[in-house]
Amino acid sequence: MSERTTSASWAMGIVKALEMDGLDCRVLFKQLGLDYAALDDPDARFPQDSMTRLWQRAVELSGNPAIGLNMGKVVRPAQFHVTGYALMSSQTLAEGFKRLVRYQRIIAESADLSFRLLDEGYALILTVHGDHLPPTRQSAEASLACALALCGWLTGRTLHPRKVLVQGAEPLNLEPYKQAFHAPLVFNAPYDALIFERADMEAPLPTANEAMALLHDRFAGEYLARFSESRVTHKARQVLCRLLPQGEPKRDAVAQTLHLSQRTLQRRLQEEGTSFQTLLDDTRRELAEQYLAQPTMTLLEIAYLLGFADPSNFFRAFRRWFDTTPGEYRARLTGTPLPVSDARTPEYTAQTP
Template sequence: MRGVATTLKEQGLDAAALFAEVGLSIDDLDDCDRRWPTEELSRLWVLAAERSGNPDIGLAKFDAPRPHNYGVAGYAMMSSPNLLTGLTRLIRYMCLVSDAVAITLEQGDGGRWVRTDVFGGECPIPRQRYDYGVVNLLNLCRWMLDRPLTPLSTRFSHAVPMSIAAYNRAFQSPLEFDAPFNGFLVSEQDLACKLTTSAPELAAIHDRIADEALERLVRTDIAHRARAAIAKLLPDGSPLRSAIAAELGLSDRTFQRRLADEGLSFSDLVEDTRRELAQRHLADARMTLTDIGYLLGYSDQSTFFRASNRWFGESPGEYRSRVMEGHRRDIALARGT
């Protein structure tokens, strides 16, 4: 959030006023343990794009390395011997930075995808939020290698914008829009490269500090990891709590207790995960409503339609039309009309 505030200020916006307009206080940036509501962050990016008149504002300051924005997770990454180990460390400690963001490594053609997923809560995730997150992570990797790092490819789940000039400047790689996920493909050679920030004598210290912080956040971490496990198993139908506990390496009783400590129920967690996945998939025009219902674990469309009316107050088709209309407004903003 410090990085977001800095970006807004550098673009000539009144960051404090924008924060306040979406119900946030910029003074809370001084609280390093502050957890920011994911819905308000999405609204903040939408407002910033509107007020600046720049739909590419998430890419506006792509050349400024800000490793401190990742806190102890960033320092653990920096002290690693090579980029692959550093990314693995960042993934391990990412929930210290945000419990609304998941970073994963997936095998790709000639390298690995560094994939970013955002849990948006009740708000659709604006493209500016993904733009900012993906380019800042890539730039952190470039800074630690102390040399140019060109991805083999870069993907975004949102539709192709009116102009891709900002994306070309930021990523300097082949671009794919309307993609199944957001992220960039790093070659095996780049992943094996030594980091200029590597500090073996500090790695153990950073890990210890980060592990202690993880222990304090274990309840949030459990909920965050459980959502990812639920999303993975949903196509097979509503998952059993015991199955998710097994995915997390916990007994069913321990999993239930930790959810209760966080004030969560398993059924609410499944419901929230379905809603967030529905928002993401309905914003992808390539996916049919039948496919989305399947991915959400619904055996028939009528159950999916009832769930959509419960979540959004409208049918899946109506929700999709509203999101598409928002995208058309984005295009009009880019045209300056």
């Protein structure tokens, strides 16, 4: 399995958080065999286990087990690499957090994020993995504090979550958690999460800019591709792109092309935080966005290029991805009015550019 890594921009956020407690991070980096100068290189990556050791050493030296919460006080979109700017130009926080989930691995590979609507509100759910070393609670708590502070930074007002779930045990001193989150706290939770009010997540962002959001999506996608070149996920995605116009690719065909057994392909994808079905769905979604930006391609052609034998299956999948129809999405993308028929039926796609 490839070594999990953390971006230099996120590592810089950790450094600023530790310096708030008076720690000398130049010395710490030297002790841990890390290149402090690499923090200024936006493309540099640090091993995940080194960040784990950094948190552990910081807690020992500072005597502050809640030191991870400091990251909420130093957060800026730049700490989220290109993902931060994509989030900033999103229409709403809900749309932004969906982008954050999509590009999370650019920031750090140690975390799996999901964002979903529950009965009690929107939930940003975080699961932090270690590499060879188990993860620290400080790493997860830093991510939660950062996500909440970013909401405030983007909206220009203080957001109070409905609830904050923390996997760790209840600490002796609750005060830093109360100050960081201003919300009911649940410790020993099954996962780390922020639960938000729907209205807060769906309100328009003052920084929204759809053209910039699409541009940042492209930058983030290109970065992910460069960053992932050696990974099975990237190679499998390339194979899917080639096979899709011939119909929905099967796992055995992709495995065979990569000279892997189906079981090995499945295991390697799992190690890289995905599955064959998720990868297929993500690849189709990303290609659908690219194809819809080409005004000469009909919706029927796009459906077949994405491997859908029946256009109505493409429509259903597209609605699941974007909560709108392909025709409505294209109209919004190109700024052209939607025809009266509204592009809601597969029959319409056969003749509509």
